[in-house]
Amino acid sequence: xxxxxxxxxxxxxxxxxxxxxxxxxxxxxxxxxxxxxxxxxxxxxxxxxxxxxxxxxxxxxxxxxxxxxxxxxxxxxxxxxxxxxxxxxxxxxxxxxxxxxxxxxxxxxxxxxxxxxxxxxxxxxxxxxxxxxxxxxxxxxxxxxxxxxxxxxxxxxxxxxxxxxxxxxxxxxxxxxxxxxxxxxxxxxxxxxxxxxxxxxxxxxxxxxxxxxxxxxxxxxxxxxxxxxxxxxxxxxxxxxxxxxxxxxxxxxxxxxxxxxxxxxxxxxxxxxxxxxxxxx
Amino acid sequence: xxxxxxxxxxxxxxxxxxxxxxxxxxxxxxxxxxxxxxxxxxxxxxxxxxxxxxxxxxxxxxxxxxxxxxxxxxxxxxxxxxxxxxxxxxxxxxxxxxxxxxxxxxxxxxxxxxxxxxxxxxxxxxxxxxxxxxxxxxxxxxxxxxxxxxxxxxxxxxxxxxxxxxxxxxxxxxxxxxxxxxxxxxxxxxxxxxxxxxxxxxxxxxxxxxxxxxxxxxxxxxxxxxxxxxxxxxxxxxxxxxxxxxxxxxxxxxxxxxxxxxxxxxxxxxxxxxxxxxxxxxxxxxxxxxxxxxxxxxxxxxxxxxxxxxxxxxxxxxxxxxxxxxxxxxxxxxxxxxxxxxxxxxxxxxxxxx
Numbered sequence: 001x002x003x004x005x006x007x008x009x010x011x012x013x014x015x016x017x018x019x020x021x022x023x024x025x026x027x028x029x030x031x032x033x034x035x036x037x038x039x040x041x042x043x044x045x046x047x048x049x050x051x052x053x054x055x056x057x058x059x060x061x062x063x064x065x066x067x068x069x070x071x072x073x074x075x076x077x078x079x080x081x082x083x084x085x086x087x088x089x090x091x092x093x094x095x096x097x098x099x100x101x102x103x104x105x106x107x108x109x110x111x112x113x114x115x116x117x118x119x120x121x122x123x124x125x126x127x128x129x130x131x132x133x134x135x136x137x138x139x140x141x142x143x144x145x146x147x148x149x150x151x152x153x154x155x156x157x158x159x160x161x162x163x164x165x166x167x168x169x170x171x172x173x174x175x176x177x178x179x180x181x182x183x184x185x186x187x188x189x190x191x192x193x194x195x196x197x198x199x200x201x202x203x204x205x206x207x208x209x210x211x212x213x214x215x216x217x218x219x220x221x222x223x224x225x226x227x228x229x230x231x232x233x234x235x236x237x238x239x240x241x242x243x244x245x246x247x248x249x250x251x252x253x254x255x256x257x258x259x260x261x262x263x264x265x266x267x268x269x270x271x272x273x274x275x276x277x278x279x280x281x
Numbered sequence: 282x283x284x285x286x287x288x289x290x291x292x293x294x295x296x297x298x299x300x301x302x303x304x305x306x307x308x309x310x311x312x313x314x315x316x317x318x319x320x321x322x323x324x325x326x327x328x329x330x331x332x333x334x335x336x337x338x339x340x341x342x343x344x345x346x347x348x349x350x351x352x353x354x355x356x357x358x359x360x361x362x363x364x365x366x367x368x369x370x371x372x373x374x375x376x377x378x379x380x381x382x383x384x385x386x387x388x389x390x391x392x393x394x395x396x397x398x399x400x401x402x403x404x405x406x407x408x409x410x411x412x413x414x415x416x417x418x419x420x421x422x423x424x425x426x427x428x429x430x431x432x433x434x435x436x437x438x439x440x441x442x443x444x445x446x447x448x449x450x451x452x453x454x455x456x457x458x459x460x461x462x463x464x465x466x467x468x469x470x471x472x473x474x475x476x477x478x479x480x481x482x483x484x485x486x487x488x489x490x491x492x493x494x495x496x497x498x499x500x501x502x503x504x505x506x507x508x509x510x511x512x513x514x515x516x517x518x519x520x521x522x523x524x525x526x527x528x529x530x531x532x533x534x535x536x537x538x539x540x541x542x543x544x545x546x547x548x549x550x551x552x553x554x555x556x557x558x559x560x561x562x563x564x565x566x567x568x569x570x571x572x573x574x575x576x577x578x579x580x581x582x583x584x585x586x587x588x589x590x591x592x593x594x595x596x597x598x599x600x601x602x603x604x605x606x607x608x609x610x611x612x613x614x615x616x617x618x619x620x621x622x623x624x625x626x627x628x629x630x631x632x633x634x635x
Contacts, residue, residue, distance in 0.1 A: 163451065163571050169436070169584060177453030178548060239545035243569050 006060065007112065009053030010074060014108040016046030017077075020101030028098070028171040039097035040088055046104060047081045054078060062124040064137045070111045070118035072140060072261055077107035079144020080151075087148070087184060096176070099151045132206055138199035139222070143257060145192035146229065149185060150254035153247035156181040160244050182243075185250065186236070193233050196226045221260045228253050282341055283323070283330030286385050288362045296354055297329045303351050308406060310347040316340040319413040321403035323378070325395050327385055332375060334412045341365060369608040372416060376600045376607075379424035381434055388434035388589045393424055412611055419610070423603035430599065431592040436585025440468060441475035443578045443585075444552045448476070448520050451550050451571060455481045461518040462486045462503070463511065463531065465493050468554045468575075469524025473501060476520065485518070487511050489525060515540035515549075522552045523559035534563040541569055552578070 020042040054074060057065040065071040084100040111117055155175060162172035200222065207219065232249050235241035241249060284297055299307060304324060311320055316336035323330040331348070335341055345363070349356045366374050374383070379396045381388040400417040403409045409417070428434050437443045445455075452458050460481045462473040465488045477484060484503035488494035491507055498505035506514065515521070515536055525531055532551065537560075541549055553560040553574040565572040 159450070163447075164565075166573070166577050166581070168447070168450070168581060169588070173436075175450070177449065178451050180453040182546065236546075242545055243548075245568075 006053045006056035007118075009049045009056065010108065011112060013046045013050035013053060014105060014112055016042055016049060017101045017105035017108055020046070020097065021105045024098030024101060028174070036088075036097060039101070040085075043081060043084060043088070043097055043100060043104070046101075046108075047078070047085060050074065050078050050081065050104075050108070060123075061121055064133050066136055066140050067122035068118060068120060069261075070114065073107045073111035073117070075137075075140050076143050076147060076261075077104040079141045080104060080107075080147040081144075082141075083145060083148045083188070087188075096151065096155065099155065100148070103147055103151060129206070131202055135199050135202040135206065138195055138202065142192050142195035142199060143261070145188055145195060146250075146254050146257055149188040149192055150251050152181055152185045152188060153250040156185060156247040157244065157251075160247070185247070189229070189233050189236065189250070193226070193229050196229065200226055225253075225257050225260055228256070282333075282345060282363060282365045283328060284359065284362045284364065285328035285330065285383065287383070288364065293354075293358075293362065294327065294329075297352055298326060299324050299329060299352065307348060307351050308408065310351070311344060312408070314340060314343050314347070317344060319410045320344075320408045321399055321413055321417065323396060323399040325392070328378070328383075330378070332371065332413060332416075334410070368612075369604055372420070372604040372607050373600055375416065375420045376423045376427075376604050377597070379420050380427040380596060380600060381424075382427075382593065382596055382600065386438055387586065387593070388428075388438075390428075390434055393421075393428075396424075397421065415611055416607060419603070419607045423600065423607070426603065427596045427599050431596045433589050433592040433596045435588055435592075436581070438582050438586045438589065439475075440554070440575070440578045440582055441472040443581045444472050444522070444573070445475045445479050447552075447571075447573060447578075447581075448550055449479075451548050452519060455479055457482045458519045459483045459485070459517060460520045460522060461506070461511070461515075462497070462501075463521055463523045463559065464488060464525030464527075464555060465497055466524030466526065466554060469522050470497070472522050472524075472552060472554065473503075476522070477501060481520075489527065512536040512539075516543035518549070519547065520550045520552065521560075522554065524554040525559050527555070527559065528557065530557075530559055530561045532560040532564060534561045534567070537561075537564040537567055537570055541567055545569075554578075 020039055023042070024039065054065050054071075057071065057074075061067055061071075064075075066075050081100060081104050084096060088097055088100070156178065158172070159175040159178045159181060162168055162175060163178065203222075232241060232246065232253065236246055284294075286294065289297065299322075304322065308320070308322065311317060317333055317340050318336070319334040321332045323332065329348075331344060333340075333344070335344075345359065346356060349359050364374075375396070377383045379393055381390065381392055384392050396417075400409070400413075400421075403413070437446045448455060448458065455476065458476075458481050460473065460476045460483065462469055462484065465486075473484060473486075484501055485506050486494045486498045486501065486503050487506040487508050487510075488497065489508050491505065494505040494508070497503070511531070512533070515532070516539070521532065523532065537549065537551075548569045548571060551560045551564060551570065551572040553572060556575065558574055560572055560574075562572075564570050
């Protein structure tokens with residue numbers, strides 16, 4: 001009798017994403033158009049399993065499950081999938097489902113296969129403070145947005161390469177139009193910057209009330225990630241950073257953001273209670 | 282029975298093609314042929330074919346005689362170019378035609394609609410019965426299966442369609458795409474027409490002689506633009522189709538750079554169909570500018586043609602299997618047709634045409 005705990009559902013989600021990845025890879029290798037509906041269905045199934053797993057984990061840790069490396073990877077994958085389910089349905093982008101499956105499968109299966117990442121389950125890390133929990137969840141959600149932005153940028157680079165080098169057959173034939181990719185990338189960029197800004201604002205409110213509880217490195221890194229994306233967005237709006245260079249920047253920024261995750265998610269020295277946060281001067 | 286582009290040169294096909302009036306007359310005459318139980322006529326610019334259920338080959342001869350009488354072609358001449366197939370072979374032929382395997386441009390999709398139209402017209406006239414109904418419906422399913430499961434219709438094989446397909450992979454939606462036709466070359470016109478037929482947002486024509494530009498603009502329902510204004514207004518367009526006869530490039534790197542600066546986030550697609558080339562080669566190196574010349578488009582079209590040809594044997598195998606299955610389904614019925622067929626198609630034909 002299987003144990004229907006959080007990890008069971010998360011493994012199921014990982015299996016779904018892996019199925020999407022395998023089917024997508026087979027379709028690409030066979031140079032056949034993959035069924036967007038089927039891919040969407042597989043991702044939806046994975047998403048439902050992952051949501052169930054994270055929900056159970058949330059009940060166990062009494063808060064948003066972003067307390068250790070395992071949970072952070074799972075939550076980031078979940079955020080990216082959430083956005084794909086919205087964007088994929090709206091824009092009907094071919095191959096984005098495949099790439100999302102690839103990202104979610106990687107984040108999901110890597111975290112599941114690293115038991116050390118899930119040894120310590122920190123319970124009630126937000127001290128019942130809904131604002132801090134909101135801040136953390138929003139920050140990680142924005143990382144999910146940036147993950148999808150990086151995927152869209154990779155698709156953009158591939159399409160750009162194919163058009164410039166007149167390589168339009170094979171798997172390149174299934175890439176979305178370059179203008180569509182640019183539009184989606186812009187919306188994701190704006191959404192990511194706004195979400196992270198909102199998260200930082202909420203976090204700043206708490207930090208101002210208890211400066212000593214947050215590592216300065218965490219503040220610097222988080223602010224730097226936001227600043228980098230914001231500057232890139234500003235340059236994009238001014239027409240300075242565009243097309244291929246912008247896509248490369250988005251990919252590089254996401255890699256940097258991913259590497260900074262361990263610093264950003266580091267635990268504060270001591271968390272005030274909800275009451276202390278709300279009543280502190 | 283029929284004749285098509287494989288055996289019949291264009292001059293003869295022109296004579297064979299039935300006008301609407303002649304087609305109606307022919308069907309009236311065919312309805313009088315006693316032993317002709319069912320009939321559908323496929324009449325396109327590349328083929329005139331008759332699909333029917335007949336009791337004997339003499340019926341086919343009578344049909345041929347009626348057709349030659351109406352088209353004005355001596356029977357002896359028609360006999361040289363006609364193709365007659367019966368039983369399973371006829372079904373194989375219909376499936377091959379509907380799948381685009383018999384088309385002049387291998388794998389083209391238009392023929393599928395034309396076969397459907399032919400069947401629907403026959404249905405309307407009630408000239409098809411249980412045999413042809415089943416054959417045509419199954420043939421449509423079979424043809425769809427061929428197109429879905431092989432790459433026989435993959436890619437584009439004409440320069441104009443390749444250009445439009447490329448624009449789609451850049452802009453996605455052509456409804457907001459502004460096209461500039463630069464020059465009055467024949468292939469440029471065809472490409473512009475292809476853009477229009479695929480719903481391009483707007484078309485502007487510029488030619489070195491304004492009168493010619495205005496003529497073309499009128500023909501296309503487009504706007505004419507004085508040639509000398511092109512460099513200054515290049516940024517207003519998404520797709521520039523070049524086909525001038527100018528001895529030198531008419532789109533310079535400087536002009537393209539200036540245009541791209543004024544539309545920084547929007548790509549500019551140059552389709553250079555002119556010889557010598559109209560777009561300076563350096564333009565291709567500009568970020569967000571995509572330049573395809575005649576050779577590039579021809580290579581893509583050729584690749585698609587080769588890819589389609591490579592799928593023919595696979596497609597033919599599917600056609601053969603499907604035809605075998607259809608033939609098995611109807612063969613028992615065909616055997617009993619002469620006794621069972623109702624209503625009398627001749628009577629129905631006359632009713633529907635009066």
